[in-house]
Amino acid sequence: MSRRLEEILSNPEMQYLINNANNIENIQKYLPILSELAKKVKKHNTWFIEGLARCRVPYKDIEKYIDLDEILIDNCSIVGNIEIIRQLRNQKQDYQDYYVSSVIDIVCKTSEKTLEQTNKIEEYLTEKKYKYRFLPPDIYVIEFKSPNIKIPNQFGVYRYIDTEIEKQNLRIYFLIAAENNIIIRRNSIIEVVYIENFALFSLLFKFYRYTEKDKKDLEKYEKSREGLEKIIDKGFHEKDLEKIMKIFGKEERDKIMKKIKSYVDSHPDTIYKKLLELNIWFYRAY
Numbered sequence: 001m002s003r004r005l006e007e008i009l010s011n012p013e014m015q016y017l018i019n020n021a022n023n024i025e026n027i028q029k030y031l032p033i034l035s036e037l038a039k040k041v042k043k044h045n046t047w048f049i050e051g052l053a054r055c056r057v058p059y060k061d062i063e064k065y066i067d068l069d070e071i072l073i074d075n076c077s078i079v080g081n082i083e084i085i086r087q088l089r090n091q092k093q094d095y096q097d098y099y100v101s102s103v104i105d106i107v108c109k110t111s112e113k114t115l116e117q118t119n120k121i122e123e124y125l126t127e128k129k130y131k132y133r134f135l136p137p138d139i140y141v142i143e144f145k146s147p148n149i150k151i152p153n154q155f156g157v158y159r160y161i162d163t164e165i166e167k168q169n170l171r172i173y174f175l176i177a178a179e180n181n182i183i184i185r186r187n188s189i190i191e192v193v194y195i196e197n198f199a200l201f202s203l204l205f206k207f208y209r210y211t212e213k214d215k216k217d218l219e220k221y222e223k224s225r226e227g228l229e230k231i232i233d234k235g236f237h238e239k240d241l242e243k244i245m246k247i248f249g250k251e252e253r254d255k256i257m258k259k260i261k262s263y264v265d266s267h268p269d270t271i272y273k274k275l276l277e278l279n280i281w282f283y284r285a286y
Contacts, residue, residue, distance in 0.1 A: 005040040008033065009149065021137040021152035022159065025111050027182055034155060034182050038189040041142055048153060048186060051139040052162075052173050056099040059085050065165045066172060068104075071124045075109040076117045076176075077198040081217065084199045087231055088224040098220070103173045109194045111157035114178040118159045121174055125163055135160035135173075142184060156181030156192070193247065195240045199231045203275075204244075207259040208252060218263065218272070225271050232274045 008014055013033055017024065024030070059082065062068070068086050072078065078086065082100040108114040125132045137152040139160050144150075158177040165172065179194035195201050203221075206214040221228050236244065248256065260275050 002040070002044070005044060005144075008037050008040060009151070017155050018151050021155050022157065024156055027156040028180055030155065031182065034184065035189055038184045041184055042187055045145040046186070047143040047145065049141050049143055049150075051135075051141070052103060052160075053171060054173070055102050057102045057170065057172075059089070059098045059100050061168060061170055062100065062104075062172065063089070065128070065130075065168060065170065066104075066163075067124075071121050072106070073113065073117050073120050075113045075194075076106050077108075077194065077196060079105040079107060079198050080202050084202055084221060084231070087199050088221060088227040102171060103175060106174065106176045107192055107194045107198070108176065108178055111178040114157050114159070114176055118161070118176050121161060121176070125161075131164040131166065133162050135162050153185070154181055154183045193243045195236070195243060197231070197234050197236055197240065200234065200236065201244065203231070204248075204256055204278075207256050207263070207275075208248070210259045215263070219267075222267075222271060228271050229274070232271065 009018075011033065013030065014037065017030055017034070062082070068078065068082075077083070080101065081098075082104060085098055085100060106117060108117050122132070137154065137158070137160070138150060140153045141150045142153045154177070156178055158175070158181055161174040161176070163172045163174065164170075177192050179192055181192040183190050183192065203218075206218055245253070257276070257278065260272060260278075264270055264273055264276065
């Protein structure tokens with residue numbers, strides 16, 4: 001370990017962050033020291049470890065035991081495939097056999113809403129008499145190999161809940177985080193963002209990544225054309241659009257539009273044609 005990295009990790013401010021990783025209200029105040037830590041992580045021999053037994057489960061298994069509509073509060077949004085399916089599920093029964101992650105990521109607009117969302121989930125699980133426990137913040141860690149030191153990779157206000165539904169032999173994890181939380185990755189530092197229409201953002205991310213699985217997912221979503229159209233037509237609020245333009249730089253936005261056009265070329269009647277209107281949003285600043 002370099003002397004500078006040792007100095008950062010032993011700094012009282014850094015020690016406070018490590019010891020209180022998921023209970024820090026004013027996390028932006030600590031952005032300078034976390035940014036410096038992130039630079040050192042990039043240069044040193046480190047591992048990123050996830051301590052969850054993440055797997056893929058049928059959406060119907062989650063829906064049978066967890067009412068996502070009931071537990072989700074205002075100013076909190078679910079992220080990823082599961083949110084797309086949640087909004088499309090009433091359109092077609094086909095989605096009942098669709099597989100999603102056993103980890104349910106929820107982002108809330110404020111730290112207060114994050115704690116309120118946590119309480120709502122806890123009350124629901126208690127009412128249903130499901131086994132659950134809160135997990136420590138070091139479930140996701142950065143591990144330095146020399147010497148062996150582990151620290152959380154997220155700082156701010158967040159909670160991890162491990163839920164066991166015995167009758168189904170099903171384990172679900174809730175990850176609830178506040179906007180502006182800071183996450184350290186191997187090559188970067190990112191800030192958690194809250195976007196009201198995370199379903200639309202998740203669609204865009206599929207075009208950004210555009211693997212074979214993503215293409216199949218996009219095709220499957222079109223079976224619920226009406227529901228998909230509602231997601232797209234809802235669009236983004238001004239503030240959310242500004243966040244998205246920070247997440248995706250011009251090169252990334254170009255890539256997304258190129259993949260959308262490629263999909264439209266091979267699927268002439270696709271509802272995703274509407275996404276081409278994103279050109280107006282994506283490039284108006286240029």
